[in-house]
Amino acid sequence: MWFHSDSSNYGAAQVGxxxxxxPCGPYTFKSSFRPLGAESRxxxxxxxxxxxxxxxxxxxxxxxxxxxxSRLDANYYNVTTQIAVIPGSTLESPGIIKRNxxxxxxxxxxxxxxxxxxxxxxxxxxxGPWSSESDIAPPATRTYFSQNTYNMLISSNLAIYMGDxxxxxxLGSSRYVWYPLSWSSGRPQIVPADVWTLNLAAxxxxxxxxxxxxxxxxxxxxxxxxxxxxxxSGGVAIGVNGGASVLVDQPxxxxxxxxxxxxxxxSLRSGTNSITFSANQANYAADLDKIIVxxxx
Numbered sequence: 001m002w003f004h005s006d007s008s009n010y011g012a013a014q015v016g017x018x019x020x021x022x023p024c025g026p027y028t029f030k031s032s033f034r035p036l037g038a039e040s041r042x043x044x045x046x047x048x049x050x051x052x053x054x055x056x057x058x059x060x061x062x063x064x065x066x067x068x069x070s071r072l073d074a075n076y077y078n079v080t081t082q083i084a085v086i087p088g089s090t091l092e093s094p095g096i097i098k099r100n101x102x103x104x105x106x107x108x109x110x111x112x113x114x115x116x117x118x119x120x121x122x123x124x125x126x127x128g129p130w131s132s133e134s135d136i137a138p139p140a141t142r143t144y145f146s147q148n149t150y151n152m153l154i155s156s157n158l159a160i161y162m163g164d165x166x167x168x169x170x171l172g173s174s175r176y177v178w179y180p181l182s183w184s185s186g187r188p189q190i191v192p193a194d195v196w197t198l199n200l201a202a203x204x205x206x207x208x209x210x211x212x213x214x215x216x217x218x219x220x221x222x223x224x225x226x227x228x229x230x231x232x233s234g235g236v237a238i239g240v241n242g243g244a245s246v247l248v249d250q251p252x253x254x255x256x257x258x259x260x261x262x263x264x265x266x267s268l269r270s271g272t273n274s275i276t277f278s279a280n281q282a283n284y285a286a287d288l289d290k291i292i293v294x295x296x297x
Contacts, residue, residue, distance in 0.1 A: 005032040013039035035079040042092030058094040067091040095151035113168040115142040155203025210294035237289040
C-alpha cells in the first residue's frame with residue numbers, strides 16, 4: 001500500500017509504504033520518504049499491462065507545481081527512475097487508464113478541498129509527450145462537485161469515474177461518487193447518471209429512466225420562493241429558509257450555484273403522493289430544482 005505521508009502543515013511531502021498479505025490488513029509499515037528526493041503530495045499508483053506488471057508512482061511535486069511519473073522497483077517498495085514530468089501543470093489526484101494502446105491521465109488541479117474542472121491528458125507512452133488538457137465534464141459543474149480519485153476501465157468505450165466529494169468541516173463524512181465515463185463522443189466524458197447499473201460481462205451500463213417533476217410547479221407555502229439561475233433546469237428552482245426537520249444529508253458545497261443530485265430511497269404508493277420539502281437550520285438549505293422518480297428495479 002502506497003499513501004500520502006505528511007505533517008499537519010503539509011511540510012513533510014512524502015510517500016509512505018506498508019505491506020500486508022491481505023488487502024484488509026494488518027499492515028506492516030516499511031518507510032516514508034520523498035521519491036528521488038523530491039516532494040510528493042497528492043499521488044496515485046498505476047500498474048501497466050506488461051508481463052512484468054511494471055508499476056509507477058503518479059504524484060504532485062515541487063510545491064504542487066510539477067506533475068511527475070516515476071517507475072517503482074520490482075518489489076514495489078521504492079521508486080527507481082523518473083520517466084516523465086509535466087511542468088507547471090499543477091495537477092493532483094491522478095489516475096491512469098490505458099485504452100486501445102493510449103494512456104489517459106485523469107487528474108484535478110490544486111484548489112484545496114474545493115472541486116474544480118478535472119482534466120484528461122493522453123500519450124502513447126507514459127514517458128510522454130503528453131497532450132494538452134481537456135475537460136471530462138462541463139467546467140461549470142466542477143466535475144459534478146467531485147475530485148478524481150480512481151478510474152477503472154470496463155470495456156473499450158466505458159470506464160468508471162470514481163470521485164471524492166469532500167466535506168472539509170468533517171472529513172470523515174465525505175462521500176464518493178461513481179459515474180460512467182464514456183468515449184461515445186470520441187473523448188472521455190462523465191455521464192452524470194443519478195442511478196445506473198453496470199453489466200460487467202457485456203461492458204455496458206444502463207442509466208435508469210424516471211419521471212421529472214419541476215419544483216416550481218409544486219405548491220409553495222411559508223417562506224418558499226422562486227429563484228432564477230441558468231444553472232437550474234428551466235432556469236428556476238425553489239428556495240426555503242426555515243421550517244421543519246432536515247431529512248436529507250446533503251453535501252456542503254460551500255456556496256451557491258452548485259447543482260447536485262442526492263438519491264433518497266422512498267416507498268411511494270400507487271397513484272398520487274404528496275412530498276413536502278422544508279428546512280430547519282441556521283443558514284440556507286439547498287434550493288430545490290427538480291425531483292426525478294425512478295422505479296425500483
